[in-house]
Amino acid sequence: xxxxxxxxxxxxxxxxxxxxxxxxxxxxxxxxxFGFVGAxxxxxxxxxxxxCGLSRPTSGAxxxxxxxxxxxxxxIKKNIGYMSQKFSxxxxxxxxxxITFYAGIYGLSDREIKERGAxxxxxxxxxxxxxxxxxxxxxxxxxxxxxxxxxxxxxxxxFLDEPTGGVDPVTRRQFWDLIYEAADSGIxxxxxxxxxxxxxxxxxxxxxxxxxxxxxxxxxxxxxQFNVDSMNKVFYQLAREAKRSGD
Amino acid sequence: MDAITLDNITKxxxxxxxxxxxxATFTVAEGEMFGLIGPDGAGKTSIFRxxxxxxxPDGGSxxxxxxxxxxxxxEIRNCIGYMPGKFSLYxxxxxxxxLKFFATIFETTIEENYELIKDIYIQIEPFKTxxxxxxxxxxxxxxxxxxxxIxxxxxxFLDEPTTGVDAVSRVEFxxxxxxxxxxxxxxxxxxxxxxxxxxxxxIALIQDGKILSIDSSENTxxxxxxxxxxxxxxxxxxLLKDLRSYPxxxxxxxxxxxxxxxxxxxxxxxxxxxxxxxxNIGHTNLEIKEIQAGIEDYFIKISEPAHG
Numbered sequence: 001x002x003x004x005x006x007x008x009x010x011x012x013x014x015x016x017x018x019x020x021x022x023x024x025x026x027x028x029x030x031x032x033x034f035g036f037v038g039a040x041x042x043x044x045x046x047x048x049x050x051x052c053g054l055s056r057p058t059s060g061a062x063x064x065x066x067x068x069x070x071x072x073x074x075x076i077k078k079n080i081g082y083m084s085q086k087f088s089x090x091x092x093x094x095x096x097x098x099i100t101f102y103a104g105i106y107g108l109s110d111r112e113i114k115e116r117g118a119x120x121x122x123x124x125x126x127x128x129x130x131x132x133x134x135x136x137x138x139x140x141x142x143x144x145x146x147x148x149x150x151x152x153x154x155x156x157x158x159f160l161d162e163p164t165g166g167v168d169p170v171t172r173r174q175f176w177d178l179i180y181e182a183a184d185s186g187i188x189x190x191x192x193x194x195x196x197x198x199x200x201x202x203x204x205x206x207x208x209x210x211x212x213x214x215x216x217x218x219x220x221x222x223x224x225q226f227n228v229d230s231m232n233k234v235f236y237q238l239a240r241e242a243k244r245s246g247d
Numbered sequence: 248m249d250a251i252t253l254d255n256i257t258k259x260x261x262x263x264x265x266x267x268x269x270x271a272t273f274t275v276a277e278g279e280m281f282g283l284i285g286p287d288g289a290g291k292t293s294i295f296r297x298x299x300x301x302x303x304p305d306g307g308s309x310x311x312x313x314x315x316x317x318x319x320x321x322e323i324r325n326c327i328g329y330m331p332g333k334f335s336l337y338x339x340x341x342x343x344x345x346l347k348f349f350a351t352i353f354e355t356t357i358e359e360n361y362e363l364i365k366d367i368y369i370q371i372e373p374f375k376t377x378x379x380x381x382x383x384x385x386x387x388x389x390x391x392x393x394x395x396x397i398x399x400x401x402x403x404f405l406d407e408p409t410t411g412v413d414a415v416s417r418v419e420f421x422x423x424x425x426x427x428x429x430x431x432x433x434x435x436x437x438x439x440x441x442x443x444x445x446x447x448x449x450i451a452l453i454q455d456g457k458i459l460s461i462d463s464s465e466n467t468x469x470x471x472x473x474x475x476x477x478x479x480x481x482x483x484x485x486l487l488k489d490l491r492s493y494p495x496x497x498x499x500x501x502x503x504x505x506x507x508x509x510x511x512x513x514x515x516x517x518x519x520x521x522x523x524x525x526x527n528i529g530h531t532n533l534e535i536k537e538i539q540a541g542i543e544d545y546f547i548k549i550s551e552p553a554h555g
Contacts, residue, residue, distance in 0.1 A: 039413040040384045139288050165411060166439050168286035168454065169547050173500055180484050194413055195440075197503035201483075219504060230503060232414060232442075239415040 003030045005157050005188035006051060011060035011069075013046050020046040022211035023060060030156070033179060033189045035199045038208030039239040044192050045161070047208070051190070052159055053077045065156040078107070081150035081187075084161035088146035091135035095126065098134055099149055106153035120148045140171030147178055151187060158182065160191040164198065176201055196232035205231065207238045214238050248313055250402050250433035251275035251298060255307035258293045258456075263305075267293040269456040270307065275435055275449075280428045282447035283437040284542070290456040291437040292332060295406045298435070299329045312401045325353070328395035332406040332437075334387050338380030342371055342390055345379050346397060353398030363430065364393045367423055385416045392423065396432075403427065405436040409443065421446050441543040450542070454550045464542055471540035471548060473497075474513045477505040478521075480530040489528060493521065500547060505534075507544055 006028035013021040021043045028034045038044045049055040051064050053073035062069045065079040089098045096117060103113040121127040124144055134142060143163065151158050160179075164172045176198070183189050191202065199205045199219060206216040215222055215238055219231055226234045251274060258268040268290040275281040283291045296302040298311055300320035308315070314322040336345045346368075350357050361368075371389050374382065379390060388408060395403060405424075409417045421443065428434055436447065444450045445464040452459045452467070460467060480486045483506070490499040490506055495517065497509045510517050518535050525533055540548075 039415055040411075042413075139286070162411070166287035168289075168550065169441065169543050170500075170550065171286075176501065184484075194411065196414060200503040201501065235414050236418070239413060242415070 004028070005030045005032070006034075006062070006064050006190065008047075008051070008062040009060055011047070011050065011062045012058050013043075013050060013055065014058045019211050021050070021057070024208075024211075024213045026206055026213060026216055028157075028188055028190060030188055031183055031186050032204065033183050033191065033202045035202030035205035036190060036192045036208070037194075037196070037199055037205060037235060038192075039242050041244055042208040042239075042242065043211040044208055048159060048161060048190075048192065051076075052080060052082060079156050081153065081155040081158035082161075083146050083150040083158070083163055085143070085163055085165040089134045089142060089149065092133060094131050094133055095121070095137070095145060096130040098145070099152065102149045103152050106155075108153060116152055120152060124148060140167055140174070143167055143171065143175055144178060147175065147182075151182055154185075155187065157188040157190060160189065162192055162194060164193065164195065172198075196230065196235050199231040199235070207235060209238050209242050210244055214241075248277060249274040249310075250277045250279070251281075251309070251311050251435060253294070253298070253307065253309045256294070256297055256304045256309055257306040258290070258297055258302065259305050266456050268297070268304075271453075271456075271458050272307075273451055273458060273461050275433060277433055278428065278431050279448045280424065280434045280436065280446075282444055282450040283435065283453055284439075284441060284444045284450050284546070285437075285453035286439055288455075289453045291453060292406055293456075294453075295329070295331075295404055295435070295437065299327060299404055300324060325398075326401045327404060328398070328400035328402070329404045330391050330395045330406065330408055332410065334391060336379045336387070336391055336394060339378055341376050341378055342382070343375040345390060346393055349394040350397045355398050357397065360397055360399045363399055363427075364396050366426060367396075368393050384412065388412065388416075388420065396427070400432065402433045402435070405434065407437050407439065409438055409440065417443070441541070441546060444542045452542075452546050452549065454546075459549045460545070467542055467545055468540055471545050473509050475538055475540040475544060476508045476510075476518070477502070477534075477536055477538045478508050478525075479505045479532070479534040480525065481532040482530065486525075486530060489525065489530070493524065495521070498548070500544075502541075502543070507538075507540075 004027050009025050010023040011021060012023050036044055050057050050069055053076035057069060064076045067075040099117045100113055121130055126141060164175050179189055204218050206213045222234045226237055228234055253271050253273055256268055256271045259266050271294060285291055297304045298316060300316055300323050311323045312326050346357055367389050371386050409420055424434060449463050450467060451461045486506055487501060490496055490508055495510050497511045499506050499508045522533060522535060
């Protein structure tokens with residue numbers, strides 16, 4: 001399992017008689033950028049919550065960073081980073097306070113926090129904003145800061161839940177530069193998005209439909225398989241067959 | 248007559264410290280579908296709130312359906328439909344109760360204007376006794392649209408109706424809008440998705456409170472100065488770095504499975520030279536072809552100063 005970051009085998013989650021995640025099986029390799037797409041209500045969030053150690057599956061098996069999702073949820077949480085557009089930073093804390101808070105939660109020492117915090121600010125070019133409240137930072141900076149904070153403890157895997165929603169086109173691309181950098185440094189990136197052009201940037205993409213994974217391959221193979229010229233069309237072909245809708 | 252006019256509308260917050268809308272000027276013709284395209288924080292929602300008479304502008308003037316946005320706010324409120332970006336119906340009323348509530352407020356009934364909402368409402372009718380708060384995202388969106396339409400408004404304001412919505416539902420939603428437009432309703436719609444811009448009659452690109460461009464989407468794309476090329480190679484991440492450091496490169500951005508590239512100076516030898524250069528530094532499966540720039544290319548181009 002040395003180079004497998006996430007492994008799921010017939011992973012299933014039921015809520016009463018509703019099967020939110022229906023026996024999904026897949027592997028994610030260490031250092032891979034893995035796209036996880038699907039229509040609203042397809043089961044992405046539920047699957048992601050299980051993989052983050054926040055929700056217990058009904059049946060099936062899965063390991064994340066080598067830890068079992070049933071028995072070692074706490075260890076999983078220590079070895080992953082998480083970022084979403086909806087929840088990321090505390091707006092009424094300053095930039096540095098946010099860094100200190102998250103790095104502290106992940107168990108970094110005071111010295112590490114100081115060193116890595118300074119490096120992070122320098123790399124984003126916002127050292128002069130260390131004492132600025134996050135609320136008054138432009139959205140694009142906030143997203144980039146939020147991602148950098150999510151990987152400050154150098155996790156094995158980072159989960160990104162629609163990280164680029166609403167961001168301007170240039171910032172969206174700068175954000176992907178950060179994702180590539182993280183992947184180059186060996187961090188596995190597990191990312192959901194509604195922008196299908198971003199699905200093209202992933203090494204491999206899985207498409208969820210009604211709780212199942214109906215397709216999983218590299219973007220170019222998926223396009224060949226469905227005989228179309230964009231991931232948007234791949235997605236459209238798969239998702240319009242969906243029986244259920246909603247979040 | 249124009250359905251919407253804005254003349255130098257300015258809106259600030261925090262006692263003038265935050266400039267949200269900076270002298271916005273545009274008009275929307277009767278029966279037109281007009282798109283406000285821009286990222287979060289561009290000022291789209293502020294423009295919506297000023298036009299729907301929920302906020303007073305700091306400066307400038309405007310009209311909706313011929314009524315002044317300051318002096319005739321009551322008239323405006325009676326003849327517009329507004330779907331805010333945030334779900335704003337009553338979560339603990341049922342689907343049917345919400346719809347009835349909005350009909351009653353506008354002194355009409357569901358039956359009277361049923362034809363207008365029929366196409367959309369039949370999709371959620373099976374769940375009419377369900378509380379709005381328990382609906383899925385897509386169904387909430389459809390209910391909100393029904394409630395905004397139930398009094399047969401002249402002008403419909405839709406603030407980011409498709410944000411966070413998957414690609415299939417987005418296509419369906421725009422189909423619904425097209426049908427409403429054919430019934431003569433003027434629509435002002437905002438979106439952060441540049442690919443939706445082509446579905447509007449005309450679009451305004453907006454960033455940092457400023458309107459950067461107003462035109463049809465076709466003309467907007469044609470306004471792109473110079474030639475644009477799509478470049479593809481086996482190793483895309485390396486390609487981006489190599490293209491950015493190539494001396495003749497003016498700009499290079501990732502677009503799906505290719506890089507969109509412009510040269511400092513357009514000439515016929517560019518492609519051959521670049522091909523040779525990339526070949527020499529080890530790129531394989533190279534493909535370079537001239538393409539028509541899209542809305543997003545143009546947006547990046549004209550918003551460049553904002554990114555230093």
